Amino acid sequence: MLGLSLGTLAAVAWRAEGAATLGPADWAALRFTLTQALLSAALSVALAVPVARALARRQFPGRALLIALLGAPFILPVIVAVIGLLAVFGRSGLISQALAPLGLGPIDIYGLGGVVLAHVFFNLPLATRLILQGWLAIPAERFRLAASLCFSARDVARLLEWPMLRSVLPGAFLVIFLICTTSFAVALTLGGGPRATTVELAIYQAFRFEFDLGRAALLSLIQVALCAGAAALAFAVTVPGGFGAGLDRPLARRDAGGPGLRLLDGLWIGLAALFLLVPLGMIVARGLAGILDLPPSVWQAAGRSLAVALGSAALTLILALPMALAAVRLGGAPGAALQAAGLMTIAASPLVMGTGLFILLFPLADPVALALPLTALVNAAMSLPFALRALTPAVAEAEAGFGRLADSMGLRGTARLRLVLLPRLRRPIGFTLGLAAALSMGDLGVIALFADPDRATLPLQLYRLMAAYRMEAAAGAALLLLALSLGLFWIFDRGGRIHAQA
Amino acid sequence: MLRLERLEIRQGAFRLSADVTVEPGRIVALLGPSGAGKSTLLDVIAGFLPPTSGRVLWNGTDLGPLAPGARPLSMLFQDNNLFPHLTAAQNVGLGLRPDLRLSTDQRGAVDAALARVGLEGLGARKPAELSGGQRGRVALARILLRGRPLMLLDEPFAALGPALKTEMLGLVRDLARETGATVLLVTHDPADARAIADETMLVADGIAHPPHPTAALLADPPAALRAYLG
Numbered sequence: 001m002l003g004l005s006l007g008t009l010a011a012v013a014w015r016a017e018g019a020a021t022l023g024p025a026d027w028a029a030l031r032f033t034l035t036q037a038l039l040s041a042a043l044s045v046a047l048a049v050p051v052a053r054a055l056a057r058r059q060f061p062g063r064a065l066l067i068a069l070l071g072a073p074f075i076l077p078v079i080v081a082v083i084g085l086l087a088v089f090g091r092s093g094l095i096s097q098a099l100a101p102l103g104l105g106p107i108d109i110y111g112l113g114g115v116v117l118a119h120v121f122f123n124l125p126l127a128t129r130l131i132l133q134g135w136l137a138i139p140a141e142r143f144r145l146a147a148s149l150c151f152s153a154r155d156v157a158r159l160l161e162w163p164m165l166r167s168v169l170p171g172a173f174l175v176i177f178l179i180c181t182t183s184f185a186v187a188l189t190l191g192g193g194p195r196a197t198t199v200e201l202a203i204y205q206a207f208r209f210e211f212d213l214g215r216a217a218l219l220s221l222i223q224v225a226l227c228a229g230a231a232a233l234a235f236a237v238t239v240p241g242g243f244g245a246g247l248d249r250p251l252a253r254r255d256a257g258g259p260g261l262r263l264l265d266g267l268w269i270g271l272a273a274l275f276l277l278v279p280l281g282m283i284v285a286r287g288l289a290g291i292l293d294l295p296p297s298v299w300q301a302a303g304r305s306l307a308v309a310l311g312s313a314a315l316t317l318i319l320a321l322p323m324a325l326a327a328v329r330l331g332g333a334p335g336a337a338l339q340a341a342g343l344m345t346i347a348a349s350p351l352v353m354g355t356g357l358f359i360l361l362f363p364l365a366d367p368v369a370l371a372l373p374l375t376a377l378v379n380a381a382m383s384l385p386f387a388l389r390a391l392t393p394a395v396a397e398a399e400a401g402f403g404r405l406a407d408s409m410g411l412r413g414t415a416r417l418r419l420v421l422l423p424r425l426r427r428p429i430g431f432t433l434g435l436a437a438a439l440s441m442g443d444l445g446v447i448a449l450f451a452d453p454d455r456a457t458l459p460l461q462l463y464r465l466m467a468a469y470r471m472e473a474a475a476g477a478a479l480l481l482l483a484l485s486l487g488l489f490w491i492f493d494r495g496g497r498i499h500a501q502a
Numbered sequence: 503m504l505r506l507e508r509l510e511i512r513q514g515a516f517r518l519s520a521d522v523t524v525e526p527g528r529i530v531a532l533l534g535p536s537g538a539g540k541s542t543l544l545d546v547i548a549g550f551l552p553p554t555s556g557r558v559l560w561n562g563t564d565l566g567p568l569a570p571g572a573r574p575l576s577m578l579f580q581d582n583n584l585f586p587h588l589t590a591a592q593n594v595g596l597g598l599r600p601d602l603r604l605s606t607d608q609r610g611a612v613d614a615a616l617a618r619v620g621l622e623g624l625g626a627r628k629p630a631e632l633s634g635g636q637r638g639r640v641a642l643a644r645i646l647l648r649g650r651p652l653m654l655l656d657e658p659f660a661a662l663g664p665a666l667k668t669e670m671l672g673l674v675r676d677l678a679r680e681t682g683a684t685v686l687l688v689t690h691d692p693a694d695a696r697a698i699a700d701e702t703m704l705v706a707d708g709i710a711h712p713p714h715p716t717a718a719l720l721a722d723p724p725a726a727l728r729a730y731l732g
Contacts, residue, residue: 404550404579405579407549408548408577409571412571415601419600
């Protein structure tokens with residue numbers, strides 16, 4: 001795994017040496033990357049605070065479902081979300097149509113606005129979950145004490161909530177900043193041009209259109225420095241845990257009973273739900289019309305994507321399980337170091353990895369012919385941090401509960417894996433496979449570097465339909481991709497749950 | 503014969519020393535206050551914890567280099583004695599082959615062991631479908647099948663009610679007598695010792711004392727034991 005991260009990096013560095021210095025376009029890309037990431041992270045976090053506060057102190061039917069839905073954008077293919085956002089915010093989208101009778105021109109979201117909009121769409125739910133976790137981590141007894149002392153909502157905010165936010169917000173901000181610095185698919189579809197190109201997109205353009213490997217490599221190094229800087233900062237400020245469970249416990253709050261606050265909370269929850277659900281609804285509504293007469297190329301791409309997703313899921317497990325086992329067995333500092341190495345790929349960029357793999361493979365084989373396996377491999381590397389986060393605690397728990405019994409029975413090697421660990425790990429393994437398959441299914445990244453028309457995956461095919469303004473077919477393909485991604489996750493995750501012994 | 507030869511166990515402020523011999527075929531209770539190191543001593547004998555110094559010998563052989571599963575002993579823990587995802591028969595079968603690739607004869611042996619502990623026909627059940635006492639019986643059936651000459655019991659029946667606990671201890675005594683196994687039983691209840699133990703070791707104040715006949719020891723307890731019994 002380290003070989004994949006560092007090896008490709010070394011290849012890139014070696015190749016970048018001969019390249020010219022940075023041109024003005026490259027500086028513009030770097031500036032745009034930082035600007036959009038800062039804006040996206042700031043907006044996501046700022047909007048998430050009132051939404052999380054409302055979710056923390058209100059109880060209403062569908063609350064648990066809404067919180068579960070906040071996890072969905074994580075496995076939602078970027079390109080599908082972009083199509084949904086265009087259906088709402090685009091030139092012929094719902095809002096432009098509503099404005100037309102008033103004589104207001106259609107709104108144009110391409111450029112910085114669209115990139116930030118899409119990033120907020122993806123990261124507002126993540127920020128809300130992270131901040132909601134912070135809220136629910138405040139012991140209920142504190143609120144009881146506050147109620148007995150007749151605290152107003154303002155007192156609670158000042159004495160309980162603000163200290164919590166101060167410790168949670170920097171981490172949430174940095175995680176989202178980090179995610180947005182590696183933005184490729186959003187910038188590809190909604191950005192572009194000299195004014196709205198991210199570094200990742202610039203790598204792609206240097207590679208694909210100019211075939212300037214030296215420049216692509218140099219840009220890759222900039223991307224790596226950017227990610228490493230953000231990741232180092234993120235480690236310094238203790239990033240919150242992330243995708244934890246137990247988010248549906250509402251707090252009994254007596255300080256927030258006034259009708260004004262009720263209305264305010266309702267408004268925030270309603271707006272957030274609309275912002276997330278309307279684009280998804282539009283994908284389904286528009287896609288249903290197009291899904292029946294999709295061109296055969298879309299179905300072929302879907303088949304290739306399924307194969308890549310399944311291969312990537314298997315590869316993720318093959319990489320992650322031994323790492324999780326070794327991390328638990330080593331324990332202490334070496335185990336933590338191993339885990340950190342696995343988590344490192346969260347800061348790696350798929351396009352940098354792709355460029356490095358191309359440089360490494362070019363003398364040996366035709367990288368274009370290997371486009372699909374390479375995509376599966378890079379997707380697996382990107383899923384690895386999440387797989388480790390799911391598997392390592394479960395391995396530790398299985399070993400803590402049954403390790404001594406297995407030792408005393410002399411259970412070792414494959415027998416221990418087959419009889420003890422795999423049955424105990426069914427749930428996290430199902431979750432890992434589902435997540436890796438869904439992420440790979442929807443990924444539009446490294447495949448764009450390599451693929452020729454005969455090897456397009458479904459997201460790439462969808463992008464081509466969009467670029468050709470065949471929006472009817474694109475909407476149908478988007479619905480198909482959405483169904484396949486969510487379906488893959490559901491099947492694997494469910495497979496891990498049923499008949500699993502507690 | 504089990505010999506604990508100038509055994510020293512140190513963990514931070516905790517220390518325990520033992521220089522003790524247990525005759526073969528005896529049932530010996532380890533009695534003493536919690537935190538005295540009864541379970542720790544069992545862990546050292548079973549190989550889960552290396553001693554600071556000294557040796558554990560079985561019939562003159564140093565057990566030090568052997569992994570827990572390779573030592574001539576079976577152990578029952580306070581909990582988690584069964585794998586919850588395996589059936590009762592599979593849990594017992596682990597005692598014959600850790601990879602569970604059992605021959606027909608071995609399957610018959612598993613059924614016989616289950617029948618011996620009173621669980622005839624319940625082999626297909628998972629632990630969640632068995633009562634607490636039945637789970638203990640499954641674990642004992644596995645010990646029976648493994649046929650190791652030393653049994654270490656770390657308060658495995660502490661969660662059971664008094665009547666059921668007496669019944670399980672009776673089964674332990676019967677199985678030990680049938681197989682000639684030596685038994686070390688950790689308990690904090692002198693009634694357990696009185697019920698089945700030929701001899702009792704007092705573990706208190708950092709020392710595991712040599713075993714004494716249970717009845718005599720409890721009738722005329724030394725100072726440390728008197729302090730514990732109250």
